[in-house]
Amino acid sequence: MDSFDLSKHYDDDGPHQARAIFAGGCFWCMVEPFETKPGIIAVISGYTGGHMDNPTYEQVVGGYTGHVEAVEIIFDTTIWSYAELVELYWQLTDPTDEFGQMADRGSNYRPVIFVANEEQRQIAERSxxxxxxxxxxKRPIVTAIEPTSVFWPAENFHQQFYQKNPRRYKKLKSARKQFLAFQHIQTKLWRGLKRSQKKSNNDIK
Structure with a gap:
């Protein structure tokens, strides 16, 4: 495979560029939803939040480094606001699961919004x-909000996985969508039950 161009990761941001770093389970499924949107300059899969330099995929998955799989998104601030990216992030993840995401289990898959400055922190906390x-x-929102640390780009195989392995990615994406859809249905039923119970209690009074 051709090497993935990581130059945008190392380049200084231009006057209308900024970065967002999100962890939401396996990074294979976190690239395409952002990268295919107009105004997204680059999406890079990588590791962050740990205590080892230049971690490998095997080390991260093994839980030896403290890192999580994450994506670094470089975006055009004239088209996207950071708040809009955070809103898209919520749609792609289960914010009630602090021990992983869907079938991805373990601390390296925990959901985290990594904030680069106080403005990003306030936006993320408010959202x-x-x-x-x-x-x-139904359950509490447990997605962590943490300061950014060094973001280590992942190996070439993991970059733009959805393009290199379309069949496998399609199955993974479908499974995640089905899980989130089922979760939302469960929540709607729960909210409807709560409203019914509240109405019944009011009628009794």
Whole structure:
């Protein structure tokens, strides 16, 4: 395979560029939903949040480094706001699962929003609070919000996995979508039951 061009990761950001780093389970499924949108300059799979330099995939998956699989998104700020990217992130992940995502289990798959500055932190915290207040989920919102640390690009095989392995990616994407759809249906039923119980209690009074 041709080597993936990592130059954008190492280049300085231009006047209308910024970065967002999200962890949401296996990074294979976190690239395509962002990269295919207009205004996204690059999406890089990698590892962050750990204590070892230049970790390998095997080390991260083995739980030896403290890293999580994540994506670094370089975006055009005239087209995307950081808040909009956070909203898209919520749609792709299960924010109630602190021990992994869907079939991906382990601390290296935990959901995290890595913030680069105070502005990103405030946006992420506010968005997380709004998600909790809205009551879309039955369980608490546990996605962590942590400061960024060194982001280590993953091996070439993992970059743009959806393009290199379309059949396997299609199955993974479908499984994630089915899980999230089922979760949302369960939540709607739960919310409907709560409303019915509340109405019944009010009628009794």
């Amino acid at each position: 997380k609070q709004n998600l909790a207040t809205f009551g879309k989920y």
